[in-house]
Amino acid sequence: MRNQTATQLLFEMSRPGRGTIVFPESDVPDATSLPAIDSAFLSVAPLPLPEIAEPDVVRHFVNLSTLNMSVDSHFYPLGSCTMKYNPKRHERLARLPQAATSHPYQPEDQIQGLLSILFEMQNMLAEISGLPGVSLHPAAGAQGEFTALLTAAAYFKDRGENRTRVLFPASAHGTNPASAALAGFECVQLAASRNGFVDLDELKAQLDERTAVFMVTNPNTLGLFERDIAKVADMLHKVGGLVYIDGANMNAILGKTRPGDFGGDMMHYNVHKTFTGPHGAGGPGSGPIAVRDFLAPFLPAPIVAHDAVKNWYSLSTPAKSIGQVRTFFGNVGILLRGYFYIRTLGGKGLREASENAVLNANYLLSQVKDFLEVPHGDRCMHEFVASARKIKEQTGVTTMDIAKRLLDYGFHAPTVYFPLVVEEALMMEPTETESLETLDAFATALRAICSEPADLVKGAPHTTAVCRPDEVNAARKPVLCWSAPNC
């Protein structure tokens, strides 16, 4: 039933002279009194964009979409990504005119509704994190990290300190070191781990007056809560450093514990994960940060302020702000969806969401641990990391093979080969918005795969449109865009 022609490339579908009328003819006379643009600035050749009739545009994208797995269509237990249900009510609400079409330079008196909501969102994120200073500005988690590190740098500079090093465990997400480097810090990775936790001794050995920030994901990327996190924070604070909590895993602890309560000084949220963004096939996200009071004056601009007397919302710049890290206010479209989510669940609902996320993960763990090694024990937070190391030794079937074979069963694969500290890692995060039935079906499939003939699994996927793109050759001679056959 596949429509083959509709998934040709747009460029192959193009025929000169086709197309759709979208715009009207001009209704204004030419302003002949004004000088014309010099021809040196004018286009020298027609743009080679494809010409496609609207009906074919539609058929193309409708058919393309069906080549995707997605939360709307499939269980998608991608660890570290919190692929929870994206409520349809959010999409409708985000289309309301003031939300969808406000111009960033529109006067404040025309957008009081929107600003009031963003103000509430700041407060809600402060409450959830236990960190009072919030900036909604960063575009995604990675930019949140970067922004928070700049904030920390400004704080240290303001105190006349020259702290140059950012530390993180080996299990850290790649954005942690990348953001630290971008912010001009020296990166120090802690090699060791104590059963998946930060090794306090190694940490201690690395701490000194050069230490600026220790970045740690909590729950960490193994799905474990860093039980010594308070001690870690003490150690950092003793040497004058700060603790950065990578909040990618906040979905495990909403209303159960707060970064500000367990020693974090700064954190980012991934609104597209924890507060169900959605993910958009790779974005957009939103990465607000929350910081302790003494860091708040350094937060990026703008912040929404509220004059309670006049009941007036306006943009403001913190006293010692690091400035802007992007154009305009922030990823408002995603922040609003996060706001709708928090409003829908309330405090109790957020806690229940986390409880169920953790319950689902532990249940799934209980169902797979007898046929799949789970190196870090049989308790986890919202996700856990299994390992196909033994299977690989025995049969040659790798984590990648298992991941691909799951697609044949109608399930998206878990995150594979991350975190780097676990061999043949399979990182599973079911989220709270999946049913017991789905978890059981998934576990059953996984169990079946683990005892299927190695050839079958290594040949997977068998039911998808394509099977195992050759990435090695692709990287050698990259083809990154279509070009007309004759040139």
Next chain:
Amino acid sequence: MRNQTATQLLFEMSRPGRGTIVFPESDVPDATSLPAIDSAFLSVAPLPLPEIAEPDVVRHFVNLSTLNMSVDSHFYPLGSCTMKYNPKRHERLARLPQAATSHPYQPEDQIQGLLSILFEMQNMLAEISGLPGVSLHPAAGAQGEFTALLTAAAYFKDRGENRTRVLFPASAHGTNPASAALAGFECVQLAASRNGFVDLDELKAQLDERTAVFMVTNPNTLGLFERDIAKVADMLHKVGGLVYIDGANMNAILGKTRPGDFGGDMMHYNVHKTFTGPHGAGGPGSGPIAVRDFLAPFLPAPIVAHDAVKNWYSLSTPAKSIGQVRTFFGNVGILLRGYFYIRTLGGKGLREASENAVLNANYLLSQVKDFLEVPHGDRCMHEFVASARKIKEQTGVTTMDIAKRLLDYGFHAPTVYFPLVVEEALMMEPTETESLETLDAFATALRAICSEPADLVKGAPHTTAVCRPDEVNAARKPVLCWSAPNC
């Protein structure tokens, strides 16, 4: 990649205690001063509706949708149905508040915009048909037929005539006789045809003072323009009868000729076909009728009238109206889409649409006629009827087999076994919104199928989720709804 669990029946997915909060708690106190409803009227048991969490509702319907072919995803050359592209702009415009949410009892001063558009639509349909009296009231083509016949009946009654018979050719669509019967007429089917056209001699023989209406589709259901239609009309008018044009095939003749110009006294439009409804997997449609001036006083109520002096639009009832055939004004949501379509194309565009519909059909005919019999010649209007009679004789492969096999190639099947006057009929209507490439790909597939091994074709479809439902047994012991396994 199929998600199997998501396409379980809703009822199988249900678990007691699941569900979604849609509504808030009550914000009003109980009006204790009013008597309560007697318990005799109150529900005696909880409704057995399924309880499903919202995320699973979404996954269910998203996955179900992918088991359909549709215009948005596939070429859908279903004859007589005009499966043309459904413009996305219509969907957006139909959501505008006055269009989507006006209550039928809302005062006229609040819906002047909507009424003015419906008024224009009446005028546009009058112009396109050449018949000045228009009612937008009927819910679909079949109801249009019924309504027009009642209108004719009222007209005859008003003239003191007792005309009891409605005539139609054997190639007529099933709704024609069904509507005539519903309206209380005696049905007379003309058996013969002259190469697909109405046989004037037979018609003549049937005409007398009992004749009320002759219903004819033009272009007819063989895709031919009834070339003697003017003569036919003359014959009818001579005996005091009326000519009803079934407008299902209007897509062939927009701006090229008009029912009012070729002798029709009444007609219906299928807005969901000609003016790209859309079809909605079986509706809703809209079946406005257009009639000659002398029939206009009998049209159903309400009609939109315009007071040009006050520039005021209001609902009105024609002088001798037959009354209402349904609740409220009409299928406004579909009428609006038709209006948007006509506005987008204008007079020239509608003509070009018909020209291209006819061009595409003739091109497709030219591409299939060498391997598939086309009994009524190698010229057609917007559709043509091929026959697999010879193939069936030679190989046993039937029209149904070919239709099913087309699905494997990623094409929806043509209309099959209609009209009844062609053996093993395959009725193909490509519409104007398909490209040459698509027509070529379809013809190539059809050609391939016609020379495939009979077993392969008779076993088709091979790539769909199911293959040849058993309709015979199903009709013997119908299972028309799910029931809980234990009762």
Next chain:
Amino acid sequence: MKPGILKMPGFCSLLPNHWSPVIYIGHFPMPYLFDTPEQRRKMFEAIGIQSIDELFAQIPKELQLTRELTLPQPVSELTLQQEMEQRLGQGGTSLKTCFLGGGVYDHFIPAVVDEMTARGEFYTAYTPYQAEASQGTLQAFYEYQTLITQLTGMDVSNASLYEGGTAVSEAVFMAMRINGRHQKVVFAATLHPEYRRVLVTYFARLGTELVELPHTNGVIDPAKCRAVIDSETTAIVIQQPNFFGCLEDVAALTEIAHEAGALSILAFDAVSPGLLKKPADYNVDIAVAEGQPLGTPLQYGGPLLGIFTCRTEYMRKMPGRLIGKTTDRKGKDCFALNLQAREQHIRRDKATSNICTNQGLLALRTTVFLATVGPLGLKQMATLSHQKARYAADLLTKIPGVSLKFNQPFFREFVLQTPLPSADVLPALAVRGINVGPDLARFEISNVKDWQNCFLVALTEKRTRSEIEHLAKALTEVLKS
């Protein structure tokens, strides 16, 4: 449509050279067409023609239209959008607080319903004739039929009729097929006046006698019914809650009908089974409803959804499409149209109805709606609507001179009588941002005094306490001035 950018004098000077006017003038592509001139040539050749006109030579020359249709000039998507935002962008129920009733209501529609039914695979498909290419639609409609039987308690539901009013008339036709009586139909005076109008249009011409059962204080008195119904009566048509919002003794009326060998046809409020008895509890034979409250936007009254259900024994006499479960060649469960032999495309003039295109997409909306709100949600809808109606009635009847027209319990709407003509009251309320109604003067309803001072007030779960209180305040004001 010609490219305006090239028509403006003096503007050509601004265009880069390569944009030579010839490319676009006279060949501005129509929005949904494909053929390029070159492709056209190829097609002409394959067909063996020189021009499009040759194809239209099938139409006798003297019948051909020699001018262009007189229609508004074509418009671009942008222009149409801007114009329609002007003309349709304001208004609808959101313009004023909506207390309008009379068969369709301003209920809430969860976003899930809109999003799922906006999938092209659903709304751009045709009637599911090719089962293998339509399993999505077929399963959804099978689910719809099941949900409607769960809602009504009836045995069988079809896959939709046009709307509530035609469903009533189709039910009467079906009753005639069942008991062979064509002479007489008895209907309650409390039936929706538009349903009644449709009945008249459908049956007047056929010589069927339509007998109105008068009401007493807003409801039908079963005792009076007994006097009217006889052995020639096909069926009795009742509405629950009735057009006035009051509750009928459907069980008693049904029993009387059955005693006379007539069928009992019930038009019910689709939301009511959330709180009230369902049709099957009254032992009726055919139950129909306007399905709009269950997920369909008002759209000025159309398209709507005709719900149609009956007892198993009458299944083969039903109008409209039916989806059945069956198995495929490999024994796999699947779905297909069933009992098609009843339908017009097979049975033609002997068909059980002339309906072809039905209300598929609205049936899908209702399927998604019921799956989303579930039994708890439907109960909430019904209970909230009822509770708010009670609160509104209580507040409004405290206004001097204002009373309930009928001293009866009601479900979610009620007839209010005021000292002034509704023709004055309703516009005055509209000025205050409130729509109530319909004004009952617009209908031909017999046996009611002071009709011109009466109107309906309907409540749904959407109306808030402050809106209700605002209505009471506004009405007080209006009646004072």
Next chain:
Amino acid sequence: MKPGILKMPGFCSLLPNHWSPVIYIGHFPMPYLFDTPEQRRKMFEAIGIQSIDELFAQIPKELQLTRELTLPQPVSELTLQQEMEQRLGQGGTSLKTCFLGGGVYDHFIPAVVDEMTARGEFYTAYTPYQAEASQGTLQAFYEYQTLITQLTGMDVSNASLYEGGTAVSEAVFMAMRINGRHQKVVFAATLHPEYRRVLVTYFARLGTELVELPHTNGVIDPAKCRAVIDSETTAIVIQQPNFFGCLEDVAALTEIAHEAGALSILAFDAVSPGLLKKPADYNVDIAVAEGQPLGTPLQYGGPLLGIFTCRTEYMRKMPGRLIGKTTDRKGKDCFALNLQAREQHIRRDKATSNICTNQGLLALRTTVFLATVGPLGLKQMATLSHQKARYAADLLTKIPGVSLKFNQPFFREFVLQTPLPSADVLPALAVRGINVGPDLARFEISNVKDWQNCFLVALTEKRTRSEIEHLAKALTEVLKS
């Protein structure tokens, strides 16, 4: 959330008996959760726990929150919808006629764009890491990359960055990686002031000297550029048309940069290639843009779309994700992430950028947008915007005392100077239903006199002649009073 219907005193009496309160009290299901009590028991058993608390014992007791988060009470979908319609239902660009510019614009978005990107398979998927389960996304992004190279004439496009401003800074980082120079970056004073702010935030701390190229009458004088750029300069950053709407001699500036071994980075208006030269025509090394005008709604400035392109030779130094065409095991063409070794999840602190989540859905919007409008549509957009801007400038400068700040040709926006402070003029225009701006006083822009009396006026294809004339009339009025 407790079931209100049960909380109201006296109301229980209305409920049918079977609705015993115990079913709902305390177990009103949360909207997106599934587990029934029975299922929970089953899961507890499988895990080997008695209560949820045991799972959270991983968190030291003293760190656990012992109270509920202080957040607004949960709300139903209906309540949220009603509240948000109140708070967000009015406003946006439709509130006033929008002549606002400054990097994002009120362009038209065809319905096709909204409908296609509303498909759940696109917007609820993650970054396409599993190629076989993401061919839809991957092909669409490959098409996006191609469309952007066609638009710009550049060799390579990535799959998006956050937005135009960060794209500029990422381009500077990339230039540093290419020529190894970190000391100095030269940027045009005519660069968007928010892009410049981002540059400062990104590079100030790194000790990079940021040198502003002053403008002369609204554009950069290449001669003056030569004096500033030197062998320590990483790159020059130019904007075309610049922030004032004027056209820069990008070719000359690029040549000067290249002579000094510096790279030329161009931020261009994404619509401009419809009428003006494309970035590659100027021989620049890196071209970036804010992609919002091509199909993304304004959303108060985010999410937006960072377009990022460069020459082939710099491909491996690019930031962000890249989709490549390749073949699968059976030799079939397909798509997959490519050159991932540049990215943070592989290269970590040595990555070419820290970006992970990018702007996928906006890239998809732009893909659908460009496929829909095609080359003709883009040309129309650019030409109409330009023509209307000219008409507006012509009308407005006929008002006494009003003039173009810079005597330069412009593309689609221009700086207008009036005799009054913009802080007074803009609100007065807003009262008359018009938004213009931004007021240039809000930015730190050097070297301009009477800045406080200046503001931007931007045009798109959406603005009609009568709106432009209304603006002229309104401004005349405002300046008179």
